[in-house]
Amino acid sequence: MKSYKDEIKGLEERGLKRRLTTLDPDLSHGDRLLKTEEGRTLIDFSSNDYLGLKGDPRVVAAMKGAAECFGVGSGASRSITGSTSQHAGLEEEIATFKGAQGALLFNSxxxxxxxxxxxxxxxxxxxxxxxxxxxxxxDGALLSRASLSRFAHCDMDDLERLLKSSTASRKLIITEGLFSMDGTVAPIEEIVQLAGRYDAYIYLDDSHGTGVLGPTGRGRLEGLGLKAERAHIIEMGTFGKAFGTYGAFIAGPKEIIDLLVNRARAFIFSTSLPAPLISATRAALRVIIDEPERIDKLRENSTYLRKKLKNVMSGSAIELLGEEDSPIAPLVVGDNSPAMDLSKRLISLGFYIQAIRPPTVPDGTARLRITLSSAHRREELDSLIEILEGMIDETK
Ligand SMILES: Cc1ncc(COP(=O)(O)O)c(C=O)c1O
Known part of the structure; x- marks a missing residue:
């Protein structure tokens, strides 16, 4: 029989073996520090807690309070006894936040x-x-058994070419709002136009855009004034990133929500999210709505760091990807080992920046994925830039 040990050895040989690092948050001085097992404190430049909410006292208190009333587990799936007033409340609030007819929670x-x-x-x-x-x-596309055509990243000519030649009875364009590993933003206005022209639905994964993009964090669609078009847009988002909690949602037309309640197996056949967690997410949503200055600060941090990084990287073989104000700042190194080495050195100096390798990113594009938070302080950004500058100079 083929051995699993050989498989692991193969991953190791190709520099692809993943190891888990134990890191506890250190919430004593704000929401961006990590503690290692040896007790070292690191500045977190890798998580997606963009608005510094995972340890916010209001979010924590909401969870504690709801646990007293609702208990911890939800006991059953949504269609049995796992639909509490917390679930219904958050679904209503998310639909309003997103300007959609309805919303449905998913466990992740x-x-x-x-x-x-x-x-x-x-x-x-x-x-x-x-x-x-x-x-x-x-994975969702493969499970659906629909035929799958992939267009070049954000390339609308390529998308149109594929749409034009399709004879499928139903067409679905799938894109992210803010791309998680590249920091690029989808050209959604053009995608909406093409969807209209070729009679297609749009599935927008705004996991990284929600709480981050748009003047008030409503995501990639905010401010575009789409009305009739929304009948064909299905939006997805997660609470595990800017909300600082856990869980996810679909927001969209009422009939889509009804269909998912009846057909989505991951929704039907899984114990529902615990009510205390939902209460925490509702508290995080209130903070996002009430404190738009967090989004402004995130944008300010992102623009500042990226501008400096651009200067530091000029003339080096390392490429900075992404939009000017994206909180995701990937530095593409190329091969796995040098990316891992840079990451190790940064961690040893107190900056937790993980290397991202294939299959998460395409072969030959291993990268340091720097993520920013509104909780980062200016002096922390400056120290990171200084350290990176030294490292990059060595490679020039
Ligand atoms: C674009 C995108 N979609 C979906 C997910 C999955 O979300 P979750 O972490 O809530 O399972 C992630 C997070 O890893 C993501 O980056």
Whole structure:
């Protein structure tokens, strides 16, 4: 029989073996520090807690309070006894936040994508997916059994070429709002136009855009004034990133929400999210709505760091990707080992920046993925830039 040990050895030889690092948050001085097992404190430049909410006292208090009333576990799936007033309350609030007719909670973003896409499509349908889409979108597409066509990243000519030649009875364009590993923003206005022209639905995974993009963090669609078009847009988001909690949602037309309640297996056949967690998410949502200055600060931090990084990287072989104000600042190194080495050195100096390797990113594009938070302080950004400058100079 083929041995699993050999498989692991193969991963090791290709520099692809993943190891888990134990890191506890250190919430004593704000929401951006990590403690290692040896007791070292690191500045977290890798998590997606963009607004510094995971340890916010209001979010923590909401969870504690709800645990006293609701208990911890939810006891059953949503369609049995797992739909509490907390679930209904958050669904209503998220629909309002997103300007959608309705919303439905899922236990995670991974489950939302692998549950919803197969519920929406079948064999005779076709998916048009941006080539750099997240693994959960690819898995959802494969589970649906619809045919899958992938277009070059954010390339609208390529998307149109594929749409034009399709004879599928139902078409679904899948894209992320803010791309998780690249920091690029989807050209959603053009995607909406193409969807209208070729009679397609849009599935927008705004996991990283929600709480981050748009003047008040409503995400990639905020401020675009889309009205009639919304009848064909299905939006997905997670609470595990800017909300600082856990869980996910689909927001969209009422009939889509009804369909998912009836057809999405990941929704139907899984114990529902615990009510205390939902209460924490509702508290985080209130903070996002009431304190838009967090989003402004995130943008200010992102623009500042990226501008400096651009200067530091000029003339080096390392490429900085992404939009000017994106809180995701990937530095593409190329091969796995040098990316891992840079990451190790940064960690040894107190900056937790992980190297991202294939299969999470395409072969030959291993990168340091720096993520920013509104909780980062200016002097922390400056020290990171100084350290990176030294490292990059060595490679020039
Ligand atoms: C674009 C995208 N979609 C979906 C997910 C999955 O979300 P969750 O972490 O809630 O499962 C992630 C997070 O890893 C993501 O980056």
């Amino acid at each position: 973003g991974y489950q939302a994508n692998t549950g919803s896409i197969p519920a929406l499509l079948s064999r005779s349908d076709e998916i048009f997916m941006d080539r750099l889409s997240h693994a959960s979108l690819i």
